[in-house]
Amino acid sequence: MKNFKSIKRVLEEVRQDSKSRFKQTREYIQHGNTSVMKHCIAVAYVSVMIANKLHIRVDKKSLIRGALLHDYFLYDWHEKGAGHQLHGFKHPYFALRNANRDFKLSDIEQNVILRHMFPLTPIPPKCREAWIVCMADKYCSTKETMYTVKKYANNAFHFVFG
Numbered sequence: 001m002k003n004f005k006s007i008k009r010v011l012e013e014v015r016q017d018s019k020s021r022f023k024q025t026r027e028y029i030q031h032g033n034t035s036v037m038k039h040c041i042a043v044a045y046v047s048v049m050i051a052n053k054l055h056i057r058v059d060k061k062s063l064i065r066g067a068l069l070h071d072y073f074l075y076d077w078h079e080k081g082a083g084h085q086l087h088g089f090k091h092p093y094f095a096l097r098n099a100n101r102d103f104k105l106s107d108i109e110q111n112v113i114l115r116h117m118f119p120l121t122p123i124p125p126k127c128r129e130a131w132i133v134c135m136a137d138k139y140c141s142t143k144e145t146m147y148t149v150k151k152y153a154n155n156a157f158h159f160v161f162g
């Protein structure tokens with residue numbers, strides 16, 4: 001409950017910050033039918049859970065802010081022909097550029113955003129918070145994709161067998 005409250009408090013700060021475009025992330029789909037906003041909140045939640053369960057000492061505020069902003073790339077990556085090729089490789093850089101424009105980020109927050117796609121992008125995270133978000137992101141992405149695959153499989157089943 002305490003964790004949930006701290007995520008909510010940091011989330012409100014990020015949403016209300018004077019230059020924040022965080023609300024836009026609700027309009028873009030990340031995986032399946034999960035919006036980028038929902039995905040980022042889930043990653044923040046799982047990150048805090050990992051830190052707690054494994055008793056890892058972290059800067060909790062930076063962990064949460066980094067997780068909330070790790071996919072702050074602000075475009076629909078499913079849109080074809082809009083210059084979003086190699087999204088998987090490039091989006092951490094776009095997210096960091098946008099986040100640096102709109103927020104005052106700590107070194108930890110910057111590393112969380114920039115390195116969350118390791119090992120797809122080859123340079124590893126350099127702090128505990130970035131490692132945790134990197135793992136939480138993979139966990140959430142897999143869950144979100146699996147949910148969609150399951151839904152499609154169910155629909156296909158019903159389509160074929162009625």
Ligand SMILES: [Fe+2]
Binds near residue numbers: 070071091092116117
């Ligand atoms: Fe990402």
Ligand SMILES: [Fe+2]
Binds near residue numbers: 039043070
């Ligand atoms: Fe992500």
